[in-house]
Amino acid sequence: MADLELTGAEIVVSCLRDEGVKHVFGYPGGAVLNIYDEIYKQSAFEHILVRHEQAAVHAADAYSRSTGEVGVAIVTSGPGATNAVTGIATAYMDSIPMVVISGQVPTAAIGQDAFQEVDMVGITRPCVKHNFLVRDVRDLAATIKKAFYIAATGRPGPVVVDIPKDVTQHRCVYEYPKSVSMRSYNPTSKGHSGQIKKAAQMLLEAKRPMIYTGGGVILGNASAQVVELVRLLGYPTTSTLMGLGGYPSPDPLFLGMLGMHGTIEANMAMQHCDVLLAVGARFDDRVIGNPKHFAQEARRIIHIDVDPSSISKRVRVDVPIVGDVLQVLDEVIKLIRGEKSRPDEQALKAWWAQIELWRAQDCLKYDRASAVIKPQFVIEKLYEVTQGDAYVTSDVGQHQMWAAQYYQFNKPRRWINSGGLGTMGFGLPAAMGVQMAFPDAMVACVTGEGSIQMNIQELSTCKEWNLPLKVILLNNGYLGMVRQWQEFFYEERYAESYMNSLPDFVKLAEAYGHVGITIDKPEDVEPALRDAFGKYKDRLVFLNFLTDPRENVFPMIPAGKGLSEMILV
Amino acid sequence: MRHIISLLMENESGALSRVAGLFSARAYNIESLTVAPTEDGTLSRMTIVTRGSTDVIEQITKQLNKLVDVVKVQDLTDGSHIERELMLVKVRATGDQREEMKRLADIFRGRILDVSDKTYTIELTGTGSKLDAFLDAVEPAAILETVRTGASGIGRGDRIMKI
Numbered sequence: 001m002a003d004l005e006l007t008g009a010e011i012v013v014s015c016l017r018d019e020g021v022k023h024v025f026g027y028p029g030g031a032v033l034n035i036y037d038e039i040y041k042q043s044a045f046e047h048i049l050v051r052h053e054q055a056a057v058h059a060a061d062a063y064s065r066s067t068g069e070v071g072v073a074i075v076t077s078g079p080g081a082t083n084a085v086t087g088i089a090t091a092y093m094d095s096i097p098m099v100v101i102s103g104q105v106p107t108a109a110i111g112q113d114a115f116q117e118v119d120m121v122g123i124t125r126p127c128v129k130h131n132f133l134v135r136d137v138r139d140l141a142a143t144i145k146k147a148f149y150i151a152a153t154g155r156p157g158p159v160v161v162d163i164p165k166d167v168t169q170h171r172c173v174y175e176y177p178k179s180v181s182m183r184s185y186n187p188t189s190k191g192h193s194g195q196i197k198k199a200a201q202m203l204l205e206a207k208r209p210m211i212y213t214g215g216g217v218i219l220g221n222a223s224a225q226v227v228e229l230v231r232l233l234g235y236p237t238t239s240t241l242m243g244l245g246g247y248p249s250p251d252p253l254f255l256g257m258l259g260m261h262g263t264i265e266a267n268m269a270m271q272h273c274d275v276l277l278a279v280g281a282r283f284d285d286r287v288i289g290n291p292k293h294f295a296q297e298a299r300r301i302i303h304i305d306v307d308p309s310s311i312s313k314r315v316r317v318d319v320p321i322v323g324d325v326l327q328v329l330d331e332v333i334k335l336i337r338g339e340k341s342r343p344d345e346q347a348l349k350a351w352w353a354q355i356e357l358w359r360a361q362d363c364l365k366y367d368r369a370s371a372v373i374k375p376q377f378v379i380e381k382l383y384e385v386t387q388g389d390a391y392v393t394s395d396v397g398q399h400q401m402w403a404a405q406y407y408q409f410n411k412p413r414r415w416i417n418s419g420g421l422g423t424m425g426f427g428l429p430a431a432m433g434v435q436m437a438f439p440d441a442m443v444a445c446v447t448g449e450g451s452i453q454m455n456i457q458e459l460s461t462c463k464e465w466n467l468p469l470k471v472i473l474l475n476n477g478y479l480g481m482v483r484q485w486q487e488f489f490y491e492e493r494y495a496e497s498y499m500n501s502l503p504d505f506v507k508l509a510e511a512y513g514h515v516g517i518t519i520d521k522p523e524d525v526e527p528a529l530r531d532a533f534g535k536y537k538d539r540l541v542f543l544n545f546l547t548d549p550r551e552n553v554f555p556m557i558p559a560g561k562g563l564s565e566m567i568l569v
Numbered sequence: 570m571r572h573i574i575s576l577l578m579e580n581e582s583g584a585l586s587r588v589a590g591l592f593s594a595r596a597y598n599i600e601s602l603t604v605a606p607t608e609d610g611t612l613s614r615m616t617i618v619t620r621g622s623t624d625v626i627e628q629i630t631k632q633l634n635k636l637v638d639v640v641k642v643q644d645l646t647d648g649s650h651i652e653r654e655l656m657l658v659k660v661r662a663t664g665d666q667r668e669e670m671k672r673l674a675d676i677f678r679g680r681i682l683d684v685s686d687k688t689y690t691i692e693l694t695g696t697g698s699k700l701d702a703f704l705d706a707v708e709p710a711a712i713l714e715t716v717r718t719g720a721s722g723i724g725r726g727d728r729i730m731k732i
Contacts, residue, residue: 121583126594130637133583150637183732184579184640309631312624 008137008168009034012101015144017044018176021072023063023436024048025056029076030116031103034168048436048465051457053080055429057087058455061096061158062430065416066391067437068221070151071098077105078116081162082123086423088158089127093420094242095219097156099147106166107135120162129157137170142177149180154187155307156219187306191323191331199277199302199319200335206275207347209235212258214287215242215419216280216305216325223247223412225329226279232336233343236355238266240281242419245409250388255355256364259287260557261401265358267555267563271297272354278303280325283315284420285559291315293562304328363555363568364405373522375399375474375547379406382444382472385529390442391416391434395427395451398480401553403446425454428471432458435467442533443469449502450479459512462540470532471542473505476549484552488567509542520546571600572626573652573722575730576615576633577641580606584638588615591636597621597629601654601697601719612640612732616721618697640732649725655692656700657682659714660707662689670711677703688713696720 006014012035016024025048028036039047050056053075060071071091075084081102091098105114121133130150132143140163147159203209217226217239223246230237230253237247238258247254256263258270270276270288276299281287288294291314302319303311311320321328366376379402382390392407393416394400400417409415416434418426431445452473462469474480482497509516515536519528525545532541555566578584585604592599600618607614619629626644633642645652662670662684674681674691677699683690693703697720704712724730 122586125583125587125590182637185637307635309628309635313628 003173005171006174007034007171008140008163009038011137011140011172011174012144012163012168013038013042013044014174015141015176016072017042019070019144019148021045024072024074025050025059025063025433026074027053027056027076027080029080029103031077031105031165032074032101032168034165035074035101035103035163046436048432048461050429050461052455053083054087054425055432055455055458055461057084057098057100058090058423058426058429059433059436060098060100061087061091062393062416062433063437064096064098065430066413066434068413070148071096071433072101073098074101075103076116077103077120078118080116081118081120085123085127088124088160090418090421090423090426091158092127092129094215094418095156096158097151098158099144099151100158100160102160102162104133104162104164107164108166110164120160124160127158128160131160131162133162133164134167135164137167138172140167141174145177146180146182150185155310188308188322189306189324189327191304191321191328193331195319195321196328196331197335199304199321200332200339202275202300202302202319203233203277203332204336204339204341204343206235206273207344208272208274208351209233209277209343209348210269210273210275211235211237211277211279212239212270212281213237213243213246213279214240214281217243217246218412220280220306220325221412222280222326222329225326225333229329229333229336232333234348235343236269236352238262238270240287240419241404241417243281244404244415245412248410249408250410255359257404258563260289260559261405261553261555263359264361264363264555264566264568265355267557267566268358269355271563274299276301278305279329280305282310282313288315289557289562289565290560293565296562361568365569366551370522370548372548373520373525373545375402375476375545375551376406377522378472378474378525378545378547379403379446381526381529382446383407385526385533386442386444390414390444391431391438393417393427393430393434393443393445395445395447395454396422396424397448397451398476398484398551398553399446399448399451399474402474424451427451428455428458431469432462432465432467435469436465444472445469446472446474448480449473449475449477449499449505456508459509459514459540459542463513466538467540468538469540471509471540473542473544474547475502475505475544476547476551477502478549481553487552488556489558505542505544509540514540514542516542516544518544518546570622570626571618571620571646573645573650573720574617574619574630574633575643575645575722576617576639577607577730577732578613578615578636579638579640580611580613581638584613585615587636587638588617588633591632592619595628595632597625601717603719603721616719618720641730643724643730645722645724648728650722650728651725652696652720652722653694654697654700654720655694655718656703657690657692657716658704658712659688659690661687661711661713663687666711670707673703673706679703
């Protein structure tokens, strides 16, 4: 009996079904019409029609960040593909596993400057983990399988599969491969046992230890291991912007976020420790500032990361361990538990005493008696009202930093933001992705009036799907972070950082069929939030908080300076 | 420091652009790059000559290894190796210069591949520095055209790069 032949379009849909995909974000167009025709006929997954391709990719990205699954987006060729690029680069910088299927003009038209033709494989090459152009329908299923495999394994990342229209029409027998084996791609998961032993020893010998965790802990699902290790040793711990929630923020062993807008205690402990354990973090410029300044203090560094190229890239490392962070931490914990020696209590006590002095400076203090709404206050109230249980997405700028500093993340995968690329316009579509994955969860998008307008059209998608997410707009009338830099470094020349003709956000929200509320007094902040998550629980609520236009994010390390060169309130 | 990095990679369209793109995106230097299929038609072998500090070279090899199409990476400069480059050079060969050019080609063990009444086209093989030395030995105005392949490298003795 001859096997049934499927068209390329049927194969795409079958692959997604067999991969267990439940939600696909996308936008149709000429080159993907065959695929959409098959999407219409199937019921294995839900397709969410966005209003702009960038939003489809951000939504798929956040879907992945919150669930750990591979996110999936479909876009058409040409402008659909280029619109997706910002989303792809965003996911790439934060190592988010994602498969983006893009349509392409028919194979015979490639290179002819055909209508809606763009070299998608060429354009995305520097911002994907890998990409494919499928020229033969017989390669289609195996390529999609590889795409999911590459996206999710090793250091995760986005993979683009570009499919010419004729390939979606051609037929062949469909079989979804059960496994993938590639001679050129074999990520390391098990760490070197000798190195792990050295690391455990070094940690126990530390006098001024510090544990620094990053997004790798979230992506590697190693949060429980971090908590176990930190509590076993009683060592201070900090996290990067991307790692927040990997260790519960309210815990006293947690010193807060480090880096450009990190706390004094985290940055100073980072600078003055004698043994530093870095887990799934990459010492980037927003974290350690100037590496020369960082290198001035003698310290030994243990670095665990799944990506060898992240190790010794900006900072020399003494004990590099390449491997899956979860597996390696398990090994480290086992070794430390088996050791007789324990950390030097006297030294640790003295170190904590020093850290408490730094912490006592209370670097996140702000004017709580202010007559205008302080943005920090809104975030604190958001934390209280949601009891730390919300998924918080953010855009990029001051509001992002305040959300990171003042919302106490207790759990991994709850803090969803564009850390690496810093993509304004990420927050709202990201909140959609999260809400699709968790329909009953509280989802808040913390944003600014600059960022929200970069993808505001998605309020329409939210209406279509009745997504009850809450937009927390910290509206200060300025591109706040730009204004802050102009105040500090450009003698208060506020070039193009003031927005003069903002829309009436309440009417705008209402025009899209949602609830809009403007809040201009501190005492109204909490009631408005309670209404949003209570009375209007099932509605999208757009909360327009008019906040202090001159508030700045502190502490701040100016670009190019070192960790101990902070500007304080 | 000058390094010669050898790669084995999948012989697929676009693989070369991934390597070239990596070097430009990360601001690594490429002195030369050569690529051709191996005896196994599914694999290409590439030789890249680059310069950089130890840290930079370490990053280059790590980043190359990270490319999904790359099967194997070896820094040939880490051990003993052979390096060869081919150059075709067209020189002016008139009057007294004609005899002189022939002698110079002989000294450098070059072969004259093509002759016209005014020119010689010489084939030379050697390390990059040998080829440079030949060009230095010829009066600049006499050099009409040069084509170089860039270096290819291979390990000495039992040092074999295969999968």
